[in-house]
Amino acid sequence: xxxxxxxxxxxxxxxxxxxxxxxxxxxxxxxxxxxxxxxxxxxxxxxxxxxxxxxxxxxxxxxxxxxxxxxxxxxxxxxxxxxxxxxxxxxxxxxxxxxxxxxxxxxxxxxxxxxxxxxxxxxxxxxxxxxxxxxxxxxxxxxxxxxxxxxxxxxxxxxxxxxxxxxxxxxxxxxxxxxxxxxxxxxxxxxxxxxxxxxxxxxxxxxxxxxxxxxxxxxxxxxxxxxxxxxxxxxxxxxxxxxxxxxxxxxxxxxxxxxxxxxxxxxxxxxxxxxxxxxxxxxxxxxxxxxxxxxxxxxxxxx
Amino acid sequence: xxxxxxxxxxxxxxxxxxxxxxxxxxxxxxxxxxxxxxxxxxxxxxxxxxxxxxxxxxxxxxxxxxxxxxxxxxxxxxxxxxxxxxxxxxxxxxxxxxxxxxxxxxxxxxxxxxxxxxxxxxxxxxxxxxxxxxxxxxxxxxxxxxxxxxxxxxxxxxxxxxxxxxxxxxxxxxxxxxxxxxxxxxxxxxxxxxxxxxxxxxxxxxxxxxxxxxxxxxxxxxxxxxxxxxxxxxxxxxxxx
Numbered sequence: 410x411x412x413x414x415x416x417x418x419x420x421x422x423x424x425x426x427x428x429x430x431x432x433x434x435x436x437x438x439x440x441x442x443x444x445x446x447x448x449x450x451x452x453x454x455x456x457x458x459x460x461x462x463x464x465x466x467x468x469x470x471x472x473x474x475x476x477x478x479x480x481x482x483x484x485x486x487x488x489x490x491x492x493x494x495x496x497x498x499x500x501x502x503x504x505x506x507x508x509x510x511x512x513x514x515x516x517x518x519x520x521x522x523x524x525x526x527x528x529x530x531x532x533x534x535x536x537x538x539x540x541x542x543x544x545x546x547x548x549x550x551x552x553x554x555x556x557x558x559x560x561x562x563x564x565x566x567x568x569x570x571x572x573x574x575x576x577x578x579x580x581x582x583x584x585x586x587x588x589x590x591x592x593x594x595x596x597x598x599x600x601x602x603x604x605x606x607x608x609x610x611x612x613x614x615x616x617x618x619x620x621x622x623x624x625x626x627x628x629x630x631x632x633x634x635x636x637x638x639x640x641x642x643x644x645x646x647x648x649x650x651x652x653x654x655x656x657x658x659x660x661x662x663x664x665x666x667x668x669x670x671x672x673x674x675x676x677x678x679x680x681x682x683x684x685x686x687x688x689x690x691x692x693x694x695x696x697x698x699x700x701x702x703x704x705x706x707x708x709x710x711x712x
Numbered sequence: 713x714x715x716x717x718x719x720x721x722x723x724x725x726x727x728x729x730x731x732x733x734x735x736x737x738x739x740x741x742x743x744x745x746x747x748x749x750x751x752x753x754x755x756x757x758x759x760x761x762x763x764x765x766x767x768x769x770x771x772x773x774x775x776x777x778x779x780x781x782x783x784x785x786x787x788x789x790x791x792x793x794x795x796x797x798x799x800x801x802x803x804x805x806x807x808x809x810x811x812x813x814x815x816x817x818x819x820x821x822x823x824x825x826x827x828x829x830x831x832x833x834x835x836x837x838x839x840x841x842x843x844x845x846x847x848x849x850x851x852x853x854x855x856x857x858x859x860x861x862x863x864x865x866x867x868x869x870x871x872x873x874x875x876x877x878x879x880x881x882x883x884x885x886x887x888x889x890x891x892x893x894x895x896x897x898x899x900x901x902x903x904x905x906x907x908x909x910x911x912x913x914x915x916x917x918x919x920x921x922x923x924x925x926x927x928x929x930x931x932x933x934x935x936x937x938x939x940x941x942x943x944x945x946x947x948x949x950x951x952x953x
Contacts, residue, residue, distance in 0.1 A: 491791030
């Protein structure tokens with residue numbers, strides 16, 4: 410059982426603040442680090458991995474600082490996003506070399522077990538350079554797991570995986586979390602986090618935007634006001650009907666159509682076609698105008 | 713020193729296209745040595761000039777550049793250095809091991825070709841080969857240490873190293889008097905000159921005195937190591953984009 414502790418951690422590069430005053434505790438189980446690209450997730454992971462010192466604040470693993478402390482790597486397994494490995498080696502040779510670098514007593518057996526753990530035994534004697542992205546991802550997992558670490562840090566592990574590989578990795582992470590290991594993975598896709606992480610930490614623009622149980626944060630995200638741009642055969646009549654119906658919070662009538670604000674996403678989505686057909690209005694275009702992940706995150710930050 | 717780090721370093725140095733490039737450069741030296749012998753009738757003066765200018769002055773620094781940067785720069789560049797750094801090993805051990813591997817590879821890939829090329833171009837009882845082999849070995853150790861440091865310290869180590877190797881060591885150090893005495897090439901020639909002191913006809917001469925040369929060679933080699941160690945202790949790595 411290991412605990413990663415970040416206390417008032419900031420990191421800047423020149424004038425750019427990548428991580429701004431973040432305090433979090435990552436304990437056993439699976440935690441998702443969620444945020445749009447450029448939110449500071451990789452910077453946070455780099456600091457947790459001991460590859461980057463914080464500009465201020467402290468990052469510790471079980472009370473020991475991670476920066477310039479190679480002893481932590483007996484406890485940590487790291488799966489970097491970069492694909493580069495030693496491509497001329499076979500999977501078995503590479504994982505075995507990692508086992509030897511850890512000073513494990515039985516490196517051959519440990520490597521075999523780790524490769525088996527990620528279902529790559531069938532390709533253990535093939536060169537890494539020939540592997541697909543998903544297979545390389547699994548070899549990276551095997552190198553990170555070879556010494557049975559109590560902490561596993563993964564940067565965007567689902568990138569480039571097909572649905573089956575994704576499912577397999579999700580199960581593996583879940584199992585490792587259930588075993589009492591501290592598993593932290595970053596992602597910019599909400600649905601990836603949903604299936605596996607009990608706890609999530611949301612980062613937006615270097616700040617910690619939300620933290621805690623996944624379901625309650627998900628509720629916050631889906632219940633925020635949604636915005637739609639609508640073009641119809643009679644915008645003015647539709648605007649009147651929407652306001653009269655009461656499922657939307659506000660309607661703005663412009664030259665290019667309507668902009669509707671609705672906080673009850675489900676009710677409005679049901680009401681709109683009904684209202685249109687009741688009033689004989691045909692809908693030409695209905696576009697959710699702020700569905701980007703960035704806007705979801707931005708909403709969380711503003712709360 | 714860590715044997716696994718050494719094995720990985722050796723594999724990445726010789727596994728890539730780099731080793732073919734090194735062999736190709738050695739081959740180039742042999743061809744030019746053959747042409748020199750054919751053109752000069754195995755004249756010892758012509759052989760000595762060739763080995764000093766083209767061998768020691770150009771090929772040796774370029775080969776040491778390929779080896780000294782190749783043992784670590786590509787891994788830092790593509791991020792695979794993470795696999796070695798994320799282990800319970802002091803970074804100093806990693807740096808020392810990688811440098812030791814680079815030094816050993818550099819010695820083999822520079823000294824052997826220079827010895828052979830000297831025989832091809834023309835020698836007198838192996839004396840020129842002895843002197844140039846000694847100079848090459850000393851220069852290779854110093855160059856590799858310097859390029860290793862550049863690989864860890866600089867963002868574009870190959871470009872910076874190439875400018876230094878070709879412009880400073882290869883060109884200016886051959887002609888410009890002030891630069892001449894501030895070059896690894898001249899320092900490495902001093903012990904060779906004193907070894908061959910009874911054979912001035914071989915034309916092996918340095919602009920710098922022997923004791924000073926030795927001190928400077930040791931200082932540059934140690935300086936490169938210390939700088940690389942210092943930087944590697946503080947090297948930051950990104951686990952993602």
